[in-house]
Amino acid sequence: MCLAVPARVLAIDAQEAEVEIGGVKRRISIALTPQVRAGDYVLIHTGFAINVLDEAEAQETLQLFAEIEALGTQASEEPGDEVH
């Protein structure tokens, strides 16, 4: 519920990373995402990466958007994952 922005990790330096969004670079803390690697996309919130974005999941979601038109509006597909 807070402003968090997706950015690409360019380089990692101990507990910090240099990230880039739309050509803007910033140094942020990776204390909450120690597993991150260069090339990953992260969500940045108040100077910290709070999560690594899952490219595969993002593609799946976007793919779903594309499929909707193909399948027509009567589809009863459920978007996203169900959580049990």
Place this chain on the structure above:
Amino acid sequence: MPADVILLAHGSGGRLSHELIREVFLAHFGNALLNPQDDSAVFPIDLPAGARLALTTDSYVVRPIFFPGGDIGTLAVCGTVNDLAMVGARPLHLSAGFILEEGLSVQDLTRVTASMARAAADAGVAIVTGDTKVVERGSADGLFINTAGVGVVAPGLSISGSNVKPGDVILLSGPIGAHGMAVLSQREGLQFSFPLCSDCAPLNGLVAAMLAAKPNIHCLRDPTRGGLATTLNEIAGQSHVGIEVDEVAIPVPEGVRAACELLGLDPLYVANEGKLVAFVPPEASGAVLLAMRAHPLGREATAIGLVTAEGLGRVVLRTALGARRVLDMLSGAQLPRIC
């Protein structure tokens, strides 16, 4: 000049003051009207019948004083030249008053002064009179500048925020948000893969070209503090009309967009120092837009909306998703959000 920092004595009117004026200000601004150093600059004005004088003033307190694309000096000249241009005045002369903080480096002051001289030359104006005061350390964040400007408005021109009419086309001279984000990025230590520079520029040449194409432009304004959204609201209020603009039509550079996303800001509220909006009767809009695009400062000029007779005093934005919502004036400082 022996001193490398500004001292209180530089403001006392004595020898050090005169040395400062001579070595820094006259060295860069020197011209026939300024050089006599009388209490006022005196000059003749050739006013054809029906022409009027325009007079404006602005104070500049930007922090930091140096930023990509300019400095407080460039702003001080361009800002006042632009205020004159926005009422259709041909700028003539400027005054410059300096409030210096004790401890300001003379090198910084010289750099700012040189910028002002360059900007004035670009705009075709001269700084013909000035003043210098020095205040104790801590009282003035380095350097504050006030400039005033006088210009001539040709007969027959009637360019004002209260002249806008329903049906007027709204033209924007180019992409928005560069100045505010250049300054803020400098302050917050953001870096860019490509430089994000202030768009600070004198607009009198562009305005002259527009008026030469069609003199019946209703209103001109440069969207400085508060950004495009605030400027549009001011005019909607002054002329008591409605305004509708298209989000998709408003150009925003990618770097500005990204910096705004990062800091939680909206480009529509970010200051510009080298852009203008023009409100033009529909039959004149084609010619004015062509004239803008033919000028270096208007290459990316585009129509962004229309003046309407509904929703008087309000600005409505058609969002990229096709929805319509109110675009309000800036209230308070634009504070970045976390949540």
Place this chain on the structure above:
Amino acid sequence: MKYIDEFRDPQSVQRWLDRIRKRSTQPVRLMEFCGGHTHAIARFGLRRLLPASVQLLAGPGCPVCVTSSRDLDTALAIAQLPGVILTTFGDMLRVPGSQGSLERARAGGADVRMVYSTLDALAIARSNPHRDVVFLGIGFETTAPTVAAAAVQAGAERLANFSILSLHKLTPPAMRAILAAGEVRVSGIIGPGHVTTIIGADAWQFLPRDHHIPCAIAGFEPLDILQAIWALVDMIEGAAPDVRNTYSRSVRPAGNRVAQGLLERVFQTTDAEWRGLGTLARSGLVLREEFATLDAARRFCVQVGASREPAGCLCGQVLRGITAPPECPLFGKACRLEHPVGPCMVSGEGACAAYIQYGEA
């Protein structure tokens, strides 16, 4: 910009709106718990684009809005102690407490500085070793881990002049309180995507399980929100309440374990006063004993009175979802963006600010 532009595609937006229109046969009231969603919905004009059968209701998920005036008064009192530098996120500067706002205190001489990150506050503490630097910790589970990380860092550096005034709060208790109060009829919840990134989608199971209400965890771009609304409509139409994660690129069932671990290490839960909701059990975060020297509440002794609501202010009811902003008698009159009476008008995510700023057009 990747992960932003694709999720704002206007044509996809239209397709999802069509899908929602076709699936929706009965009126539904969906609460967007999070102020960030209220703001996004208003900014993109989604309310007007949705069919009339889908009603959106703003919830209490605005950490600035739910900060009690007593807590704000505590921050103000600390800011005015000699030698203190109070650092805060920008959102809190203009909120009026019973003695004015932090912005006014700054104008009156208090050293109040806006920061974008707790790390900025740490940097200020390092460069001002003879001043007490206090960080005003506002925010839910998205922000609290960042403050926890800063606390660990400060401890490791033995930064003696740094402390945190923790006003952090937890969202599930607020959600439970709203539903338990039974004041507002809600058919579904749009779940907070970034809070859930931290706490995990499983944390919302109590909604379908105990309240038979569906929850769709949503991101903040228009397509994310519409996809979540579709999911809720679908679950309501099918009478099959569940938790659906429609922000799967960021949200996992278990959340961010590292962040949760930091929270656990640095904070413990406590009862907390929420503006508009009263005191909720175990809904706030306070620094653990091990971090006592970093706790501004213990370091500084200030006396403040009980919370007071400004006369006529209905922020509490707005936060509980029982009053829509335009229904407040002060809305747009005594309470405006430039002269806010209550926090819902000040905060960028406050429901009243969103309504006024992006009003129906």
